[in-house]
Amino acid sequence: TPPFSTDEDGYMTCENVRIRDIQNDMDTSPMYIYSKEQLVNNYKAYEEALKGLPSIIGYAIKANNNLRIVEILKDLGSGAVLVSGNELRVAVKAGMDMTKTVFNGNGKTYQELLYAVKCGCLINIDSEFDLEHIVDAAKEVKKTANVLIRINPNVDPEVHPYVSTGLAGSKFGIRNSHLKWFLERIKEEDVLSLVGVHCHLGSTIKKVDIFKDAAEIMLGFINDIRSEGFDTLKYLNIGGGLGIDYERIGEHIPRPIDLINTIRPQLTEAGLTIIVEPGRSMVGNIAVFVSEVIGVKTSGSKNFIVTDGSMAELIRPSLYDAYQFICLTQPGGSIETFDIVGPVCESADFLGKNRTMPTPVEGSGLAVMDAGAYCYVMASNYNMKPRPAEILVDGDEWRIIRRAETFDDMMSLYDR
Numbered sequence: 001t002p003p004f005s006t007d008e009d010g011y012m013t014c015e016n017v018r019i020r021d022i023q024n025d026m027d028t029s030p031m032y033i034y035s036k037e038q039l040v041n042n043y044k045a046y047e048e049a050l051k052g053l054p055s056i057i058g059y060a061i062k063a064n065n066n067l068r069i070v071e072i073l074k075d076l077g078s079g080a081v082l083v084s085g086n087e088l089r090v091a092v093k094a095g096m097d098m099t100k101t102v103f104n105g106n107g108k109t110y111q112e113l114l115y116a117v118k119c120g121c122l123i124n125i126d127s128e129f130d131l132e133h134i135v136d137a138a139k140e141v142k143k144t145a146n147v148l149i150r151i152n153p154n155v156d157p158e159v160h161p162y163v164s165t166g167l168a169g170s171k172f173g174i175r176n177s178h179l180k181w182f183l184e185r186i187k188e189e190d191v192l193s194l195v196g197v198h199c200h201l202g203s204t205i206k207k208v209d210i211f212k213d214a215a216e217i218m219l220g221f222i223n224d225i226r227s228e229g230f231d232t233l234k235y236l237n238i239g240g241g242l243g244i245d246y247e248r249i250g251e252h253i254p255r256p257i258d259l260i261n262t263i264r265p266q267l268t269e270a271g272l273t274i275i276v277e278p279g280r281s282m283v284g285n286i287a288v289f290v291s292e293v294i295g296v297k298t299s300g301s302k303n304f305i306v307t308d309g310s311m312a313e314l315i316r317p318s319l320y321d322a323y324q325f326i327c328l329t330q331p332g333g334s335i336e337t338f339d340i341v342g343p344v345c346e347s348a349d350f351l352g353k354n355r356t357m358p359t360p361v362e363g364s365g366l367a368v369m370d371a372g373a374y375c376y377v378m379a380s381n382y383n384m385k386p387r388p389a390e391i392l393v394d395g396d397e398w399r400i401i402r403r404a405e406t407f408d409d410m411m412s413l414y415d416r
């Protein structure tokens, strides 16, 4: 059985544990519940796909920064990609091998760069000013910085504009026509060693052909850079971005092996170590966001399920109009169509719209599926809602890996 299933009595399970049992034992709601088995399976899928290619799996910590999750990935052999100094600190805390980490970003601060150079992670050059900041940081730390250049292959990933990142005119990456300038500048500075090129097309990508086009374009850049006399190139970083089956209708979503096999000829031709940066496809389907139904109501001709979970804990539906599958964690009544909403004070606060599902009773458990990526990490305290607890299930056992925030936690930041 898959890690998230329904048992013969109609209760949703995570591995060998009924989610309703966890809900009964917890004194806070809502919460995130993670399956360790699913996480391990996802990592193994990448490992398997990359067989025969020198490679680094750089898990994108932004998708889910829970230290216990990062530790599990580290134990499996994963590296990490980071987008802030604090994410780097999480990677360090988890004991990650710094030679398998990449520091990305269009706005890395000088302090963050000092720390990154000290740690010895790979650093992406994003712009002219970023290059100068890295040079200054490397000189101050008196250590060579191993850098990659982030290039925009200008391939349209055909996704929501908020998660499309690799087009010319994106706020990330260098101006391609200025590549020569970057190469000259790098040659002038002994503290920089150019070890690779990077691109990231966007997120929720469902067509792997797009990666093929990008890999082809990146090969062109690699050849240009080599012909400028750089023999230090070691890495081709193709970024992350693989979509997952949020609809849960068995739609064919390419798996890691489909992605890698599509670009295997290009990867082999590059003769470099491949870096992949999966976030969503590593952790998206490892969690459910579980809340409790406060009540059911009708307004106009619309039926609403009102739960204690909201856009404060899970903003993707409100922010991107994203679809995540929703079901009850226990048996329900007659089948009706509902909007599933939270208690937050605006109409943008919904988890799902027009969902046909069994009618819950008050107190029923409700699960939003595929809530492992970009859900907890994007939670806020809007309406003074505390960040929810995170629970890890491993076989028959479950434990709280990060407790819920409390009112006192929120008050603890004041001056008196």
Ligand code: LLP
Pocket: 060, 063, 081, 104, 163, 165, 200, 202, 203, 204, 239, 240, 241, 242, 277, 278, 279, 280, 281, 316, 320, 373, 374
């Ligand atoms: N590498 C870079 C440079 C990135 O910017 C990202 C994601 C990744 C890797 C990982 O991409 P993934 O494999 O997860 O698609 N909050 C949005 C997604 C933002 C993605 C940002 N960058 C959402 O909830 O859909």
